[in-house]
Amino acid sequence: DAGVIQSPRHEVTEMGQEVTLRCKPISGHDYLFWYRQTMMRGLELLIYFNNNVPIDDSGMPEDRFSAKMPNASFSTLKIQPSEPRDSAVYFCASRDSSGPAYEQYFGPGTRLTVT
């Protein structure tokens, strides 16, 4: 398996623009997680899905952020409108609930820069 796939790997955009980050989890995994990492705040959980259903979105910073998982093989994280403080590395991870409970598999991340 190719692992968790994220695109784009790097995104530079101007304040106010819409940004869409994409994730393809490992086939067969039923959990999907979105994290954000910054120097100041570390690695934060934004939202996670189980069987394509959002379970906990309390980490989503504000209404500008939204996430969807239309099917088991694809998820998006959208920021509209983007702001400079959204600059961070965004990671997607997936997990198979039939495996070791904590073994999440992380993607390579998307480095977002909002100017």
Place this chain on the structure above:
Amino acid sequence: LAKTTQPISMDSYEGQEVNITCSHNNIATNDYITWYQQFPSQGPRFIIQGYKTKVTNEVASLFIPADRKSSTLSLPRVSLSDTAVYYCLVGDMWGTGRRALTFGSGTRLQVQP
């Protein structure tokens, strides 16, 4: 919440054994302890998980005392490639819920030649 406390950073030399301790005084009965490793510019990678006593795999060992209020990740004979940030997580056995998915600040391990 079972908050975790780890040293911010540690230094070591190649070939030495490194022990990173995580404090989790409020650990609950059903909580498991899990460690992740993160290299620069990469996502975290699962290392090891345990509930009590000792767990060992090909990468590391995890020591958990009887009271389970702390745990120690042991890396035998580290090399330069072990330079990374190590995170300790504590949460329920199902590995879900925000508490179980809180990574904290981690311990930055720097291995010198």
